[in-house]
Amino acid sequence: MDMRAFIPAAFSLVAFSTVSAESLPVYFGTYTGPENSGKGIYRSALDLETGKISAPILAAEARNPSFIEVHPNGKFLYAVSEYGGDGSVSAYIIDTDISRGEAAPRRKGDLKFLNERPSGGAGPCHVSIDHIGKNLLVANYGSGSASVIPIKPDGTLVLGENSILVASEIVQAAPPVVTNASSLEGVKENNKSKAVDTNNRLGDMVTIPAGSFLMGNNGHEGFGGPEEFPQHSVNLPTYQIGKYEVTRGQYRKFIEAGGYQNPSYWSPQGWKWKESDVIDYAGMHGSVTHTVRPNSRDKRNEPEHWAAEQEWTGHGFGHPRFIQTDNHPVVGVTYYEAEAYCKWAGGRLPTEAEWEKAARWDEKKQHANTWPWGDTWDPEKCNNPEDHNPAAGGYKKNQSAPVGSYPDGTSPYGCMDMVGNAYEWVADWHKSYPGSSEPFDHTNAYRCVKGACWDDGPFSVRCAFRGWYLPPSSGGVGPGDSDYIGFRVACLATKMKGR
Numbered sequence: 001m002d003m004r005a006f007i008p009a010a011f012s013l014v015a016f017s018t019v020s021a022e023s024l025p026v027y028f029g030t031y032t033g034p035e036n037s038g039k040g041i042y043r044s045a046l047d048l049e050t051g052k053i054s055a056p057i058l059a060a061e062a063r064n065p066s067f068i069e070v071h072p073n074g075k076f077l078y079a080v081s082e083y084g085g086d087g088s089v090s091a092y093i094i095d096t097d098i099s100r101g102e103a104a105p106r107r108k109g110d111l112k113f114l115n116e117r118p119s120g121g122a123g124p125c126h127v128s129i130d131h132i133g134k135n136l137l138v139a140n141y142g143s144g145s146a147s148v149i150p151i152k153p154d155g156t157l158v159l160g161e162n163s164i165l166v167a168s169e170i171v172q173a174a175p176p177v178v179t180n181a182s183s184l185e186g187v188k189e190n191n192k193s194k195a196v197d198t199n200n201r202l203g204d205m206v207t208i209p210a211g212s213f214l215m216g217n218n219g220h221e222g223f224g225g226p227e228e229f230p231q232h233s234v235n236l237p238t239y240q241i242g243k244y245e246v247t248r249g250q251y252r253k254f255i256e257a258g259g260y261q262n263p264s265y266w267s268p269q270g271w272k273w274k275e276s277d278v279i280d281y282a283g284m285h286g287s288v289t290h291t292v293r294p295n296s297r298d299k300r301n302e303p304e305h306w307a308a309e310q311e312w313t314g315h316g317f318g319h320p321r322f323i324q325t326d327n328h329p330v331v332g333v334t335y336y337e338a339e340a341y342c343k344w345a346g347g348r349l350p351t352e353a354e355w356e357k358a359a360r361w362d363e364k365k366q367h368a369n370t371w372p373w374g375d376t377w378d379p380e381k382c383n384n385p386e387d388h389n390p391a392a393g394g395y396k397k398n399q400s401a402p403v404g405s406y407p408d409g410t411s412p413y414g415c416m417d418m419v420g421n422a423y424e425w426v427a428d429w430h431k432s433y434p435g436s437s438e439p440f441d442h443t444n445a446y447r448c449v450k451g452a453c454w455d456d457g458p459f460s461v462r463c464a465f466r467g468w469y470l471p472p473s474s475g476g477v478g479p480g481d482s483d484y485i486g487f488r489v490a491c492l493a494t495k496m497k498g499r
C-alpha cells in the first residue's frame with residue numbers, strides 16, 4: 001500500500017469482552033476516491049504493551065468514511081460518508097465470531113454492512129452516540145446542520161425523516177450571553193447567596209417604571225370583543241417582567257430540582273390537581289372534559305408536549321415535525337404548573353395589567369400600541385400563521401419559535417414575543433373591566449391568558465385580546481390539544497437589586 005496517499009481521517013478503538021488483554025482492535029476511517037489509495041474503513045490491532053499498531057487491513061469498503069464511532073456496546077460501528085452534496089451515514093456490525101467454511105471467510109473484527117441513510121445535510125463530518133446508545137448525532141459541516149437519527153436495537157439506523165436543526169436554530173438555541181455588569185455580579189455572588197441564585201432562576205428581566213397606562217381596546221384596533229372594553233387607566237408601581245417567555249431549558253431546571261415533588265411551590269389547588277387521578281381540561285368557551293388517569297400512581301411530572309420532537313396541527317396549513325430546543329418556550333403547562341414554576345424561581349405570574357403594560361405601553365408617546373411594535377399589523381413581527389417569509393424571524397409553520405426570534409416585534413419596554421409564539425398565563429381571573437357594557441365575573445372559574453400564539457392571526461395576537469381557560473387546562477379543548485400555552489415570570493422591582 002502507498003502510505004503517502006492513505007489518509008487516515010478518523011480513529012476509533014473497540015474493546016471486545018473476549019479479546020486478549022494484550023491487544024485491542026482499532027479502526028481507521030479514510031478518504032477514498034481516485035486521488036487516495038484508501039478504500040474504506042480499516043482495522044488494526046493495537047499492542048497494549050508496546051503501543052505498536054499492526055498493518056491496516058480493509059474491514060469494509062466505504063466512500064469517504066472520514067469519521068467513525070463505535071457504539072457503547074462495542075457491537076456496532078457508524079461511519080459518515082463525507083461528500084459535497086448531501087452525505088450519508090452507514091451502520092456496520094462488528095464480527096465477533098470467526099466464520100468457518102464460507103467462501104469469503106470473515107475474520108473477527110470485520111465489519112458487516114447493515115444499512116445507510118442520508119445524514120440530513122451536506123458534508124457530514126462527525127458522529128457521536130448518546131450514552132444509552134439509542135440515537136446517532138450527526139454534524140453536517142457543509143450545510144451547517146445537525147441531525148438526530150434513532151438507532152434500532154439491532155444496530156440499524158431508522159429510515160425516514162430525522163430531526164434536523166439548521167445553523168440559525170443552533171445559534172438561537174445557545175444560552176443567552178451575559179452582557180451587563182450587574183448580571184456578572186449576580187453570577188459571581190451565586191455561591192454566596194441563595195437570594196441571588198433565585199434571581200438567576202428568573203432569567204432576563206425588564207424593569208417597568210411606576211406609572212399609569214391605558215389598558216383595554218382603544219376602539220381603533222379593527223377587532224375586539226366586548227370583554228376588551230372600555231379602555232381605562234391603570235396605575236402600577238415599578239415591577240419587573242420576563243424579557244422572554246419561560247423556556248424549556250429554564251423549566252427543565254424546575255423539574256430537575258424536584259419541583260413536581262415539593263408541595264411548597266404549589267398552591268393547595270394546584271397540588272391537589274397534580275396529586276389527583278383525574279385531570280380536568282377545558283376550552284375557552286366552557287367545554288369541560290375529565291380524563292381518569294389509568295393509574296392513580298401515574299402522577300403528572302412534566303408538562304404536556306414535553307418531548308423535544310413535536311408535530312402540531314393547529315388550524316392546518318401543514319404540520320411539519322420539528323424539534324423544541326431548550327430555547328423554545330415551554331408549552332402545555334396548566335395555570336398550576338406556571339404558578340409553581342414562578343414560586344420556585346422566586347417570582348410570580350404577572351397580573352393581566354402588568355402583562356399588558358409591558359406589551360404595549362409607549363411611555364414617550366403616552367400611547368397604547370395595538371400590537372407591541374405599533375398600530376399596523378405586520379405578520380413578520382411575531383410568530384403567527386401569516387408569517388410566510390423565511391427572512392424575518394424565520395418561517396415557523398405550526399410550531400413555536402425559539403424565544404427572541406422576532407426582534408422587530410419587541411415592545412417599547414423591550415419585551416419579546418409578547419404576542420404570538422406561546423400564549424401566556426396571567427394571574428387574574430377572567431372578569432369584565434369596570435364600566436363594561438356586558439359585565440361578567442368568572443372569578444374562581446377561568447384565568448386569563450394573553451398574547452395568543454403561533455396558531456393565531458391578527459385578531460388574537462393583539463395586546464388587548466383576552467383568552468380564558470380553567471386553571472387545570474393546559475390549553476385547547478381536550479387532552480392532547482395543549483401545545484400553545486406557556487407563561488413568563490414577574491416580580492416586584494426590589495427582588496432584583498442592581499438592575
Ligand SMILES: [Ca+2]
Binds near residue numbers: 388390393
Ligand atoms: Ca418571517
Ligand SMILES: [Ca+2]
Binds near residue numbers: 245423451
Ligand atoms: Ca407570547
